[in-house]
Amino acid sequence: MKILEEIKKLCLSRYNLSVLGAQVGIYALLVSIWSLVIMLLEHDVNAAKESMRVNAFVLFLLLIVFMANFYLLVPYLFEAKSKLKHWAFWVINLLFIILWNHHIFSIYNDDLPNAPIRIGFYQFGVMWMILNYAMVVAAIFVRYYIRHNTLRRQLREEKQKMTEAELAWLKNQLNPHFLFNTLNNISSLTQTSPNNAQKAIGQLSELLRYALYETQPKEVSLNGEIAFIKNYINLMTLRSGSNVEIKSQFIIHNSQLLIAPLVFLTPVENAFKHGISANKPSFIHISITEDNGKIVFLCENSNYPKNDTDKSGKGIGLENMYRRLELIYPGRYQIEQRISQQTYHIKITIKPYKR
Template sequence: MKKIERKDIWLFVAQLAVWLIIMLALPLATFLSTQDFHSTKTSFRVVWGIMHSPFVIYFTNFYILGPFLFFKRRFWLFVFCNLALILFMNFPFIYVFLARDRIPEMPEMSPNMWIGFFSGVFMFLLLNCVIAAIAIGIRHFIRVRQIKQQLQDEKAKNTEAELAWLKSQINPHFLFNTLNNISSLTQINPDAAQDAIAQLSDLLRYAMYETNKKTVPIQGEVEFMRNYIALMELRCNEKTEVTTTFDVGQNMEIAPLLFISLIENAFKHGVSSNRPSKIDINLLQNDDELVFSCDNTNYPKDDADRSGSGIGLENTRRRLDLMYANRYKWEQTLEGEMYHIKIILKI
């Protein structure tokens, strides 16, 4: 059974208040106009005699017949129960007709009077059916809103889980490649390798402890990218030219580690050991836009190269779709030997 929440109580109170207003409107108007308690009491009895049946039918349909029969597609049982309830609540009218010959006080009624009586009873029964339909309609509207809210909540949870999974791919991914760089460096310059390990420690500290939030300050990301680029340059020779430009504000926040995979790809596919190579990385702020661009020479790796897992572009694009849907532009071109990628974010 569903746990009763505070919003359910408020919903019941609100509906009860509406019905009380409807039933007390005429008695209150009678009292204000006559200042007579007896007339007011009589007025209330008349209203209650008419409205008690729709009142019971409404709440029975809203809280019992709707949830347990109608929305579970037990339509025939729902119709039967409603008819039984309507007939039970309006039994006095039915009794008057069935026992009219045994009621001494019953005046003689002409055919026209009986037609009027039956018409009134029919309209009143029809009103009860309309009230039942209104109760089901309101319940359906609330149910649809609750389902939509649940779907939105589930979607948000799934999005958060997917983002966490995507980010978890990034951390070991850049760690794997950086360790490869340091491993190569230990054979050439052990002292530089030791410094690189200390720098890698700072990177890991940031990746593990500073990126657990949905967004992080842009300055921390810039510092992380600077250190990461410095580590990636360790495996580059004098034929590789790396330039960077970072011009961003102090108060901006972005998704953590958003551009690292793109920088990694630039070093993976843009550097050759025996040919001139160039990498140009830029991160600029333009009012409410953040523009990341990377241009690099393109030297595709063969299948035997295991320096990366190839998830970079796909990972970044998916994170952008999840966190910046309809708020980013993606440009990706290859002209000759130069590969260009540009991302414009609306922050």
Template sequence: MKPIEVLSTKEEVRLHAFLWLFLIYARYVHLDYNAPYLVTFTDFSLFNNTFVIIFVTVFYFHYLCIMPRVMQKFTWKRVFLGLLAAYVFFTLIRAIIEQVITVWIWGLQNYFPGTPAWFYITDNIYFSMIPIAMATITYIIIHLIRSLQLNKIIQEQKNDAELRFLKSQINPHFIFNTLNNIYSLVYRKSDKALPAIDKLSQLMRYMTYETEHNNVELQKEINYIQDFIDLEKMRIAGEVQLKLAIDIENPNLLIPPLLLLPFIENGFKHGLLTETEHPFTILITQKGNRLELYTQNKSNKYNKDKTSGIGLTNIRKRLDLQFPTKHNLTITEEENIFTCKLSIEL
């Protein structure tokens, strides 16, 4: 299963760097519209520079300290208290830098001596809104990106886990049927018993090693189906009436393993296979990126059990997960004739 990877810290730093480059450009770069190729850097005044320092400090205070706590358990009370804390922090930092430090070093202060406290408080409500709003928007955007990525990855992992489960269901289901067949051959002391066991071991190798991959070569899947058919024909008394036609352009085309088998297995398990007027028909065609399977058999109404349909139900789920909009499956049963038509765009 793939590890969960969302927006990394390095990528987040890049987004912040882009943001600060834009702000520096907006704050300091001046374009002369009379001479559009002339770029000048302006307004390096003391209080413009101190405001930039205050802006960055408050931005990251709100981004790193306030927003994570607000988003951890969102309530409007937390939002209000977070905004209030950021505003108080902005006001205190600005007072310390522009009313104390600048006076101590340069003998200058941003607000005139005797400025009323109410004016200072209300004036800073406006100025504090800029870094607080930008920090909030930036955090929400990055949080949303991470949430969308995480949801997508979790869904992919959920689908992957479900596909693995569905493939694990196919193997025991097939083995159960095949062992029953071999048991029948052994019970009848048939000469086909040992070849059947050898065929089963070959199929088990395929199921053990190839089905661990998400995709296998189409030719390998065809070979597996042909071995499966040979194994099934061994256990059936009488001559199997089978019409098999395979027409593939690209044997190296990749498909999910065990994708076609359930339809063929279903025909062997529930069909009447010895009637010459109703042969078990299997047609596999591949042209370009389109793979088509057609099966038709006469149903054996006396050969139904409680597990009937497990394979087809399984494959429907797999198709919905792996080819949600790129497959068409039609299954019909009319006058005891069971027909499956599958078309997949790979």
């Protein structure tokens, strides 16, 4: 019963039904074309009917050989790892082909009038055996092609699932990291400017709403992302002193552009984290522009690296961003970074997918 269930499942699979439909279609097409050729050449309806009858019978024999191998012999014998089953496959095929075609091979020499015709019959027999075995080989190759495509599709699906899982993990890392850095900044405000700290908490709630609820899709509106970055800059500006120059510019002509959510957040965070000194002149310049369908993010800031004793969220930001860009925009992004004369520069160019 188990074997019958497996055979039923095998025969009713989508790929196998497609092959069956294609084979029946080819069979009907060949019979019809050959009958039409006879009709056009002989101008004889009876000859065309006889041709259809003969060719329908002959091609049906070949079709059954193919189907028997495709559905049964190849999957259960040829594709098995046992050498004994491999040998059984070819022996069974030989016996099956001979028995299935016995009507063609049952013409006795006494029925053939002379030697030349008998020689022609022998040649026909050899060619007919080769043609039958061609059906066997065709069944092997068709099954190999289907299995190969199925494996490729499964691997592609598994890779996609792994990529999505990794992106989800990276995103889940990003939100706590962002929250940690922001709370760290608000914490310092509670001591120096309680009023600004209260205002910052209100702004933080708006940022969290976007980060937690608006960034669930794989891509979000670029305008929405820019609004988030503007709010973040305004929040961070509250704790910046008069010695810090903060400039931002956003020029987007195509309002339909989409971008991966929070992809530019890390360099903006790092600019406020590493670009501001308590007693030295500092600057942060941030821009997002559109250039021939490409999104260009640019951030330049003074660079005052934190020392080893600073524990304010060190480590995962940039590495997380690089990995996300590679997973989401492989071959469609560029990153330029440089540090010169205590100035940090990063430029990210992304070519979004067309919709």
